Amino acid sequence: MLLFDSVQKIKREFQPLVAGKISLYVCGPTVYDNAHLGHAKSALVFDLLVRVLQTHGYEVTYARNITDIDDKIIKKAIEQNKDIKEITEFYTDVFHKEMDALGVRRPNIEPKATESLNAMFELIQKLIDSNHAYKTQDGDVYFDTLSDKEYLSLSHRVQEEEDKLQRVESSSEKKNSADFALWKSVKDNTLSFNSPFGAGRPGWHLECSAMIEKHLAQPNAKFAVDIHGGGADLLFPHHENEAAQTRCGTNHALANYWIHNGFVNIDGEKMSKSLGNSFFLKDALKIYDGEILRFYLLSTHYRSNFNFNEEDLLVSKKRLDKIYRLKKRLFGLPLSDEKTLFQEELLKVLSDDLNISSALALIDEMITNSNEILDTLGKHKEIKKEIISNLSYIEKVLGFGIKNSYEYFQAGIDEQTKVKIANLILQRDEAKKEKNFAKSDKLREEILAYGVNIMDTPQGTFWEKV
RNA sequence: GGUGCCAUCGCCAAGUGGUAAGGCCGCAGCCUGCAAAGCUGCUAUCCCCAGUUCAAAUCUGGGUGGCACCUCCA
Numbered sequence: 001m002l003l004f005d006s007v008q009k010i011k012r013e014f015q016p017l018v019a020g021k022i023s024l025y026v027c028g029p030t031v032y033d034n035a036h037l038g039h040a041k042s043a044l045v046f047d048l049l050v051r052v053l054q055t056h057g058y059e060v061t062y063a064r065n066i067t068d069i070d071d072k073i074i075k076k077a078i079e080q081n082k083d084i085k086e087i088t089e090f091y092t093d094v095f096h097k098e099m100d101a102l103g104v105r106r107p108n109i110e111p112k113a114t115e116s117l118n119a120m121f122e123l124i125q126k127l128i129d130s131n132h133a134y135k136t137q138d139g140d141v142y143f144d145t146l147s148d149k150e151y152l153s154l155s156h157r158v159q160e161e162e163d164k165l166q167r168v169e170s171s172s173e174k175k176n177s178a179d180f181a182l183w184k185s186v187k188d189n190t191l192s193f194n195s196p197f198g199a200g201r202p203g204w205h206l207e208c209s210a211m212i213e214k215h216l217a218q219p220n221a222k223f224a225v226d227i228h229g230g231g232a233d234l235l236f237p238h239h240e241n242e243a244a245q246t247r248c249g250t251n252h253a254l255a256n257y258w259i260h261n262g263f264v265n266i267d268g269e270k271m272s273k274s275l276g277n278s279f280f281l282k283d284a285l286k287i288y289d290g291e292i293l294r295f296y297l298l299s300t301h302y303r304s305n306f307n308f309n310e311e312d313l314l315v316s317k318k319r320l321d322k323i324y325r326l327k328k329r330l331f332g333l334p335l336s337d338e339k340t341l342f343q344e345e346l347l348k349v350l351s352d353d354l355n356i357s358s359a360l361a362l363i364d365e366m367i368t369n370s371n372e373i374l375d376t377l378g379k380h381k382e383i384k385k386e387i388i389s390n391l392s393y394i395e396k397v398l399g400f401g402i403k404n405s406y407e408y409f410q411a412g413i414d415e416q417t418k419v420k421i422a423n424l425i426l427q428r429d430e431a432k433k434e435k436n437f438a439k440s441d442k443l444r445e446e447i448l449a450y451g452v453n454i455m456d457t458p459q460g461t462f463w464e465k466v
Numbered sequence: 467g468g469u470g471c472c473a474u475c476g477c478c479a480a481g482u483g484g485u486a487a488g489g490c491c492g493c494a495g496c497c498u499g500c501a502a503a504g505c506u507g508c509u510a511u512c513c514c515c516a517g518u519u520c521a522a523a524u525c526u527g528g529g530u531g532g533c534a535c536c537u538c539c540a
Contacts, residue, residue: 009470027540035540042540072538157469157536204538231540236469238539261540265533272539299489300479305472305533312478315490322489325503349480357480361488371504375497437499444501455503462503 001056001351003227004303006235006260007154011353016226017256022053022060023216025255027208027230027238028110030067031091032076034280035098037297037308038264038271042231044294045261045302045354047104048398049229052350055397063109063215065208066092069201070113074190084191088114098281101290102297103399111211113202119210120202121195123249124182132248136173139185139198145178148244154258155236180241182206205241213250221252228255232303235260262305264297279308288313289411295320295400302354319360320400321409321464322367327391328405328462329374336389342366343393350397359398366390409464413452421450425461 001014016022026046029039046064053060068088077084096106124141127133132147145151152159159178174181181203186192192199217224224246230239239258246254264271264279271278284293296316300306342362349358370387377383395401410418424447431440447454447463454463 029540030538038540040540045540070538155469155535233535233539236535237537263534263540268533270534270539303471304479307478309478312490315478319489322504329504355480357488361480364488368505372506375505432499435499441500453502456498456501457503464503 001053002353003257003259004353005257006232006303007258012257014226014257016058017218017221017223020057020059022058022227023218023225024050024053024060024062024227024229025208025212025216025225026062026064026107026228027234028064028066029091029095030070030072031088031095032070032073033091034282035095036264036271036278036280037266037284038231039095040098040102040104040281040284040293041264041297041302041306042229042261043099043104044102044297046229046259048298048302048350048354048356049227049259050105051397051399052347052354055347056351061109061216062107063111063211064107065211066095066110066112067204067207068092068112068114069191069193069207070204078190094282098285098290101285102281102294103291103402104294109215111207111215113207116207116211116214117193117195117202119214120206121197123206123210123213123245124195124197126249127182127245130248133182134175135197138173139200140174140181141183141197142174142179143182143241143245143248144175145180145244146176148248150247151178151244152240154240154243157236157240180205180237182245205238206245208238208242209245209249209254212246212254217250217252223253223256224250225255227257227259229259229261232260232262261302264306264308266308268307288317289408291400291403291408292317292320298356298398299360301356319364323363323391323394323401324403324405324408326367326370326387327401328409329371330384330388330391331405333384333388335392336385337392338385338389340386340390340393342390346393346397363394363400411465413450413465417450421447421452421463425454425463429461 002011003014004011024046026042029035043064046062050060050062066088073084073087076082077087080087099106124133127143128135128141131144133141133143135141183195183197183200183202183206185198185200191201193201212224212228228239228242235258243254246252266277266279269277292313296313297306299316299319346359346362349355349362352358366387370383370390373380373383374387391401413421424443428440428443428447431437431443444454451466452463453466454461
């Protein structure tokens with residue numbers, strides 16, 4: 001398995017810290033607003049990574065945090081005159097449901113900041129004890145970036161000399177402009193926790209380091225976890241700071257491999273709250289099937305920037321349709337998990353830093369070959385078994401084709417309409433038998449008016465939602 | 467300004483030294499009462515210039531054009 005390590009900037013052969021096991025930590029959402037397509041992309045990428053690693057036989061422990069302590073959450077709670085917990089629980093629940101719709105499996109561990117405070121206190125204390133952190137007169141605790149010789153080694157950034165020298169006169173503030181808060185003292189009545197460092201709130205970067213120590217860290221390994229992931233924008237400062245905290249506060253570095261996914265843009269522009277062009281998942285899911293969104297968002301390489309547009313999304317729908325049409329041709333036949341060459345090749349390309357384009361090309365080729373065989377050798381039992389096992393392999397590794405194929409094609413059509421369509425098809429079949437094609441064509445028009453397509457096959461007439 | 471990434475057919479997109487995958491669209495055909503679906507065939511020399519090499523989309527240098535991070539952000 002080759003993975004591109006975004007810190008070393010090369011593809012590296014993956015070697016786990018413990019044979020057969022993998023620890024993976026991914027930065028999850030701050031639950032103060034609806035998730036957008038970018039959150040979906042990130043979750044999908046790591047869902048795919050976990051599936052591929054598991055297919056290789058690794059036992060993966062996957063943790064993705066929920067940030068439920070944050071200034072933006074507090075702001076929203078005040079604005080809406082709601083309890084903070086009400087906000088965080090609501091958006092956590094929405095996030096879960098939306099991820100389910102995308103076929104993103106839940107991580108094994110989903111730690112929350114509010115449940116990880118003791119781990120954070122421990123880490124802060126260690127950093128203070130080792131002179132990597134200091135307390136200001138205001139009661140804040142800062143990480144001393146100058147005390148970490150390797151600071152900025154992750155993001156390969158060069159710290160400006162002026163910045164370094166920019167020592168602040170007042171002792172109540174931080175020593176260096178790059179220093180970041182581990183603990184922020186809070187004087188108001190918003191959201192505050194008691195700590196050995198006084199009442200306050202943790203800095204954002206701290207929770208990830210603390211949670212990793214608490215839930216995943218290998219005590220005697222060189223790295224706390226095998227893989228740490230997140231969106232490309234997190235590399236600096238978030239991951240840089242996490243790495244510094246862990247490096248200085250524990251006896252190991254944070255992660256052996258760093259994986260960062262690319263961005264989702266809309267009309268060539270970055271989605272952002274400030275630009276007001278966020279495409280929220282809840283809105284996307286109203287228009288498009290979750291599995292189509294899954295296919296679309298995964299259809300280009302995870303590190304590339306992704307430019308969302310509806311035309312390309314509809315192409316993804318067509319490609320997914322082809323999987324389901326093949327599945328429909330084999331409807332009702334027993335499942336099979338026979339190993340095939342196709343599966344071997346699929347896993348091989350996905351093992352090269354998740355080369356999804358090559359994987360999709362293999363799938364299209366498999367579908368075309370299978371359709372051709374079914375067209376010509378309709379009764380070939382062994383071949384059918386192979387195709388079925390290939391389809392279930394795609395389901396397992398990529399999460400495509402998980403639904404019942406009839407339900408997939410008829411989703412969103414109510415029962416009443418389904419009955420009407422079925423009746424019209426019966427009438428049309430009668431007209432066709434009588435060779436009354438004028439009538440049968442007229443009936444077809446009526447059927448198409450429901451926004452569905454029909455197809456005559458030797459097994460009868462089927463319909464699909466357009 | 468600093469750091470880094472990218473530029474492949476009308477569109478999306480692999481390939482990163484050995485002579486251009488795949489999908490969409492389009493065209494032609496098979497199948498069909500006609501369609502739809504499915505199948506078959508056809509469609510690019512890789513932003514520009516120079517260099518290295520027996521050989522470059524792939525390496526080097528220089529352009530041009532996009533983009534990201536440097537502040538909360540997936």
